[in-house]
Amino acid sequence: MSDQLFSDFAPMDKNAWAKQAQKELKEKFGSATSWDVGSGLRFNSYATYEDLDAEKVAAMQQCQKKVPGWLNVPELEFSHPLQTNLALKNALENGADAALINLGHNALSQCEFPKLLHGIRLTDTPIYFQTSENPEDLFSHxxxxxxxxxxxxxxxxxxxxxxxxxxxxxxxxxxxxxxxxRTKNMREFRPVMVETHVYHNNGADPVQELAFTTAATVTYMDHLTDAGISPLGAFNRMLFSVSIGTQYLTEIAKLRAFRFLLRNISRAYALPDELSNPFIQAQTSSFYSSTAAPFTNMIRASSEAMSGTIGGCNALTVSGYVANAASPNDLSGRVARNLSSVLYHESAFGTVADPAAGSYLLEKMSIDLAEQSWSLFLDIEEKGGLVECFERGFIKEELGRSLTQKIQTSQNKGIMVGVNKFTEPGEDTDLLIKNPPQTESPFLSHDKSLSECFKSRPASL
Incomplete structure (x- = not known):
């Protein structure tokens, strides 16, 4: 039987595949078989065993997550202690494993934590609090x-x-x-987040996103170890929060590459591989959400959530399809929460720790993305580190260049339903301003969606 099988399905080399693809795709061949990632990196849509370095593949796989599954972590907006408590309990009773509570700009005293957390055992249920208040004050509360x-x-x-x-x-x-x-014995309590959102939502390509976040990780490691925290205690107690965009395969590779970069950092601090366990939360992107056609966001969130889980996240936060609206509704949050549950239980994504392992294409994409990001990270370090690069304007210039490219791509050929095509009547999707006024502010703009970029983003940040 095996001889017959292999005679029916003979191996095909890359040249034979390219000829067949060109025959079938015709004029679409070029755009369908490769795509730009940014920062000079381009991916092909087909790879063979011969394209891979076995040692690099083994190194990439070795640093991936070893335990299958992830936590379903919906985000809840704080409104009132009792109302938010009811919403929290409802989420936990209907599929959520944990929760992210956005406290907004409320003073900690207004949150009334005994009421907010009534009936919730923080020993059993991880609750993450999003606030800009002093971390020590929040922990005391x-x-x-x-x-x-x-x-x-x-x-x-x-x-x-x-x-x-x-x-x-x-x-x-x-x-x-x-x-x-104060929490040195609380191994599952993470008092600081290292996010990619600030870069992602200001237009970063995947290479920049990973390089800047890796540099931010080193910034925290240096400051925390200088303050007397052990390197292992600092590294394992960070919450790495990663925005997941719409480029399905690229985002899978991005998460896997990020774990490889974090392994490089842990080794630089002489941490044992078997004890270094970065905790990565994948969060569906708000940058690519549509404000004009919100139901399309459910489709985008499905793709992004799949990328996050196949890429090996430890926790998944799916934004509601009207998350960018002034008043998100209950159905939006329920659909978002259930999306994670469907992927886990019905799609069986939670049964394998590293579903992408062994895919020639995804292995090559992960390796190439990690190498390109590491090169940019080293460049940042040579320039004095993330803080120095930001103060000198390097980070802002890099993001501005990438954001401009994203908008120009969306203008010319990139179709996103509800963002730059098939929008609601009266929705303004004017093209990028050709000669925008320059801002002297050294700081990044507030996070916005791509559709808002058409209306308000300048050509450079």
Whole structure:
């Protein structure tokens, strides 16, 4: 039987495949068989065993997640302590494993944590709190009536906040170090977030996104170890939060490449591989969401969530299809929460730790993306590190160039339903302003969607 099988399906080399693809795709051959990722990196849509370096593949696979599955972590907007408590309990009773509560700009005293967390055991259920308040103050509030061991953490990135608004990050990192000291036995409580969102939502391509976030990780490692925190304690207690975009295969490779980059960092600090366990939260992108045709966001979120889970995230946060609206509704949140459950239970994505392993194409994409990102990271380090590069304008210039390319691609040939095509009547999707006024602000603009870029983003940040 095996001889017959192989005679029916003889091996095909790349040249034979290209000829067949060109015959079938005709004029679409060029655009369908390769695509630009950015930063000089281009992916082909077909790879063979001969394209791979066995040692590099083994190294990529070795640093991937070893335990199947992920946490379903919906995001909840804080409104009132009792109302948010009811929403939290409802989510946990209907598929959520944890929760991310966005406290917004509310003062910690207004949150009334005993009411907010009534009936929730932080020993059993990880709850992440998103706020720009002092981390040590927040921990004091949430631990006051809790047990000795807490799960969850603080979903706040002081360095990213500094890039957006110019608020000093040094004192906040000192506060993070204080919380790390107070919680040294709470291995599942993560008091600081390292996010890609600030770069992703300002137009970063995947190479930039990974390189800048890797540089941010080193920034935190240096500050926290200088404050007396052990390198292993600092590394394993970070919450790495990654925006997942619409380029399905690229985003899978991005997450796998990120784990490879983090392995390089942990080894640079002489941490044992078997003890270094970065915790990665994948979050569906708000940059590619449509404000004019919100139901298309469900389709985009499905693709993004699949990329996140196949790429090996530890936690998944799916944004609702009207998450960008002024008042997200209950159905939007329910669909988002159920999407993670369907992928886990019905699609069986939660049964394999590294579903992408062994795919020639995804292995090559992961390796190429990691190598290109590492090269840019080293360039940042040679220039003095992330903080120095941001203060000199390097980060902003890089993001501005990438954002302009994204908008021009969307104008010329890239169709996104509800963003630049098939929008609602009266929706303004004017093309990019040719000669925008220049801003003297050194800080990054607030996070926006791509559709908003057509109306308000300048050609350079």
């Amino acid at each position: 949430i631990s006051k009536n809790a047990s000795y061991y807490l799960k969850g953490g603080i979903a706040f990135d002081p360095v990213a906040d500094w890039m957006r608004y110019g608020k000093s990050f040094e004192t906040r990192i000192e506060s993070v170090a204080a919380v790390l000291t």
